[in-house]
Amino acid sequence: MAELIIPSLLETLYMVLFSTIFSLLIGFPLGILLVITESNNIWEKPLLNKILNSIINVLRSFPFIILMIIVFPISNLIVGKSIGTTATIVPLSISAAPFVARIIEGSLKEVDKGVIELSLSMGATVPQIIFKVLIPEAMPSLILGITITIINLIGYSAMAGAIGGGGLGNLAIRYGLYRFQTDVMIVSVIVIIILVQGVQYLGNKMSAIVDKK
Amino acid sequence: MISIENLSKSFESGNNKIWAVKDVNLHINKGEIFGIIGLSGAGKSTLIRCLNRLEEPSSGKITMDGVDITSLDKKGLRLMRKNIGMIFQHFNLLSQKTVYENIAFPLELERLSKNEIKTKVDTLLDYVELTDKKDAYPSQLSGGQKQRVAIARSLANNPKILLSDEGTSALDPQTTKSILELLNRIRKEFDLTIVLITHQMEVVKDICDRVAIIEDGKIIEMNTVEELFRNPQTKTANTFISGLKFNIEQEFIKPEEFKGTLIRLSFLGSSAKKPIVSEMIKKFDININILSGNINELMSTSVGYLILELLGDEIEVKDAINYLKNQNVNVEVI
Numbered sequence: 001m002a003e004l005i006i007p008s009l010l011e012t013l014y015m016v017l018f019s020t021i022f023s024l025l026i027g028f029p030l031g032i033l034l035v036i037t038e039s040n041n042i043w044e045k046p047l048l049n050k051i052l053n054s055i056i057n058v059l060r061s062f063p064f065i066i067l068m069i070i071v072f073p074i075s076n077l078i079v080g081k082s083i084g085t086t087a088t089i090v091p092l093s094i095s096a097a098p099f100v101a102r103i104i105e106g107s108l109k110e111v112d113k114g115v116i117e118l119s120l121s122m123g124a125t126v127p128q129i130i131f132k133v134l135i136p137e138a139m140p141s142l143i144l145g146i147t148i149t150i151i152n153l154i155g156y157s158a159m160a161g162a163i164g165g166g167g168l169g170n171l172a173i174r175y176g177l178y179r180f181q182t183d184v185m186i187v188s189v190i191v192i193i194i195l196v197q198g199v200q201y202l203g204n205k206m207s208a209i210v211d212k213k
Numbered sequence: 214m215i216s217i218e219n220l221s222k223s224f225e226s227g228n229n230k231i232w233a234v235k236d237v238n239l240h241i242n243k244g245e246i247f248g249i250i251g252l253s254g255a256g257k258s259t260l261i262r263c264l265n266r267l268e269e270p271s272s273g274k275i276t277m278d279g280v281d282i283t284s285l286d287k288k289g290l291r292l293m294r295k296n297i298g299m300i301f302q303h304f305n306l307l308s309q310k311t312v313y314e315n316i317a318f319p320l321e322l323e324r325l326s327k328n329e330i331k332t333k334v335d336t337l338l339d340y341v342e343l344t345d346k347k348d349a350y351p352s353q354l355s356g357g358q359k360q361r362v363a364i365a366r367s368l369a370n371n372p373k374i375l376l377s378d379e380g381t382s383a384l385d386p387q388t389t390k391s392i393l394e395l396l397n398r399i400r401k402e403f404d405l406t407i408v409l410i411t412h413q414m415e416v417v418k419d420i421c422d423r424v425a426i427i428e429d430g431k432i433i434e435m436n437t438v439e440e441l442f443r444n445p446q447t448k449t450a451n452t453f454i455s456g457l458k459f460n461i462e463q464e465f466i467k468p469e470e471f472k473g474t475l476i477r478l479s480f481l482g483s484s485a486k487k488p489i490v491s492e493m494i495k496k497f498d499i500n501i502n503i504l505s506g507n508i509n510e511l512m513s514t515s516v517g518y519l520i521l522e523l524l525g526d527e528i529e530v531k532d533a534i535n536y537l538k539n540q541n542v543n544v545e546v547i
Binding site: 112114115117118119120121122123124125128132133136137139140210211212213 | 265267290291292293294295297299301303304305306307308309310318319321322350351352370376
């Protein structure tokens with residue numbers, strides 16, 4: 001059993017790790033833009049804000065499985081193949097990015113308007129407000145948001161297993177569903193549950209440690 | 214130092230235009246503590262926020278130290294704002310930063326070196342008596358301590374002007390007093406001009422040199438604090454100071470219940486020291502009955518109130534009142 005579970009677990013971790021990184025790289029700046037371009041915010045750009053919002057909503061409306069098939073060509077372009085563990089990172093990142101953007105947006109919006117006003121009254125520039133005020137003040141909430149993103153990606157990566165991605169989801173489907181080896185399926189699911197619990201626990205802990213409020 | 218000319222600010226609300234500030238003209242002198250008092254919704258917060266353009270004025274002109282604030286571009290405005298410190302009702306401290314880091318914040322924005330920052334912050338910490346709290350986070354401080362951190366932070370850039378947006382409104386009376394004392398101290402030692410808005414007459418009484426009363430976005434009365442207390446011109450001014458002066462009178466003294474003529478005397482420091490009332494009794498053939506009295510300590514002087522019942526011949530009473538009027542006291546027949 002272990003020789004089945006461990007490589008799949010590693011594949012899952014690999015997919016989740018890289019798709020988290022890439023989705024953050026795309027989603028984090030988008031989240032910041034969503035906040036600061038809003039009306040009455042520090043870099044008011046109503047049109048850009050509207051466009052970003054629409055794009056994010058459209059991307060978020062796609063069911064993950066459909067999105068994955070749509071981006072097959074893109075995966076092919078980037079990693080040279082359209083199925084497999086590495087190829088799955090592409091649709092995972094693309095589908096998680098708008099989600100990340102919304103999560104980041106939510107966290108940054110929780111920051112007290114008063115401290116932004118204070119920064120403006122001190123003559124801070126927009127980048128200074130973003131990096132010295134918004135992000136540090138929202139840090140505990142951002143950590144929780146990233147935790148939710150990782151957990152979501154664990155779920156998505158399991159789904160990706162259904163159409164040729166690797167990992168625990170793929171294992172559960174191949175052995176549990178197609179070969180009727182229920183035990184493999186159950187173990188896979190239990191490992192996923194432990195993974196999710198562990199990530200949530202760590203996220204909560206870290207958020208509590210950095211929070212000085 | 215600061216001159217405000219025809220300043221107006223309106224907000225669109227649906228099809229309606231609401232004037233938060235309308236045609237305000239003020240001149241604030243260097244080194245002065247200038248109070249703007251008004252009820253909530255009177256426009257005082259909008260007015261003070263126009264001074265550093267946290268709120269963009271709709272029209273009018275503001276000059277500070279000869280610089281026209283209203284015509285500055287974004288960059289010019291940012292640089293100008295470094296000369297204008299500001300403190301807020303809810304302190305607006307960075308919750309994830311320590312006391313030290315909060316005070317260092319404006320200096321970090323200036324990209325000063327770590328050493329320069331440390332020297333400056335340590336001096337300020339010492340000045341506001343919070344050196345022992347430098348590693349504490351705002352959530353561990355009391356309201357008064359938080360405002361002291363905010364004041365230290367606002368001084369870090371050596372501003373010439375300090376704006377206080379209801380800086381003491383969230384504090385209890387005792388803490389308010391200590392914060393006002395601190396403001397008075399920094400005004401002298403840092404050579405600051407302070408503009409503060411408040412809805413508490415106590416604050417104006419304790420610290421301001423001059424005061425403007427704002428109502429419906431307009432300045433309806435402006436005077437030195439002594440004069441305002443002695444001789445308020447508008448009903449609003451009266452309401453504000455009545456909280457401090459004759460509560461008792463208004464509740465308990467009903468003129469119709471007295472036979473004689475009721476008068477209210479209000480006098481300033483110097484005339485308060487002369488035995489005016491006893492001289493009056495000697496000069497005129499009347500009896501007096503003291504109903505209530507009160508003295509308020511202002512920044513530089515004191516204002517007293519005395520409510521008297523004058524009993525006697527009508528003409529004698531009239532002459533006595535005229536006599537008082539000539540003695541530099543304000544007489545009002547109730």
